Amino acid sequence: MDLVKAEYIWIDGYHPTQNLRSKTKILNGPVADVKELPDWGFDGSSTLQADGNDSDCLLRPVSIFKDPIRGGNNILVMCEVFNADGTVHKSNHRAHLRELSEKFASEECWFGIEQEYTFLDLDGKPYGWPENGYPAPQGKYYCGVGSEQVYGRDIVEEHLEVCLRAGLSLSGINAEVMPAQWEYQVGPLGPLDVSDQLWIARWLLRRVSEDWGVVVSIEPKPMKGDWNGAGAHTNFSTKSMREKGGLKVIEAACEKLSKKHEEHIAVYGSSNEERLTGLHETCSIKDFRYGVSDRGASIRIPMGTANDGCGYLEDRRPSANMDPYEVCFALINTICN
Ligand code: ADP
Ligand code: MN
Ligand code: MN
């Protein structure tokens, strides 16, 4: 008998920023398809998802990945959360995206999400920063190389390796503007796939960092002052944006987005006002602007897209702690309707 360790992963009920939770189920394997996996339950009173006197919540597997840490036939299982009576739990934003993405399947929406994050020591100080004072001001850290520029590359490399072994579609990684800040990109993929994979990549990053005694922060502004914040730029296209004449479709999408700015900001991550100040390659949270190659705009139309006359747009507003299910929902809902 081939016993499989299945790590059931879900998103809890904390507000305004949800957290990852997981627990292990031992199954007879190997498991080839998510449909073979049983539903499971958990104590929702310990995750802000239920009251103590009626605490059972339901976990329903929705996608599976190879477990690159345990290896073998072991798997990581992304789950949606339901109430005991089978209705969608209010913390389950994936269920709404599932319905919307089916409705607009013919648009063939693609997303590429850039996840920025910061390593911290257990005491909350950015990883590798001096005990007293600060490292040299920002300038040479972005995509830097060398011991004085780079903080934590071994962890980043290990994370990239396990993501690829899990079968995630990472498109790249880079060191960011603030020392100890990094980025990985997921996609382009459809809305459910990119969101599931972004959450699984977050889970793997936290899991790998446990072995290094390092904390992963996705706070939008971990260090106050003249240090860059952390975002989750969301690159978006529809089939018609990617085809000849797509630039016109992209501009029309930007006009639609301009009318829903507050609605989008409301689901683009908490404490984002600390990051979207108009400094450090951001547009103020109070303004909406779009432009070609403009990293100070809310929406950037990449140079390649402007030159080709088709391609994609980059929404620079989402913060690092956003929920991709909610961000993808908002973009499809505004642009495709
Ligand atoms: P930046 O120059 O903003 O740092 P990155 O290279 O970090 O850009 O991220 C760009 C992301 O956009 C990648 O994940 C890439 O796969 C994705 N992407 C590329 N083409 C498209 C497209 N047509 N639609 C959606 N996303 C795309
Ligand atoms: Mn990037
Ligand atoms: Mn970046």
Ligand code: MN
């Ligand atoms: Mn970007």
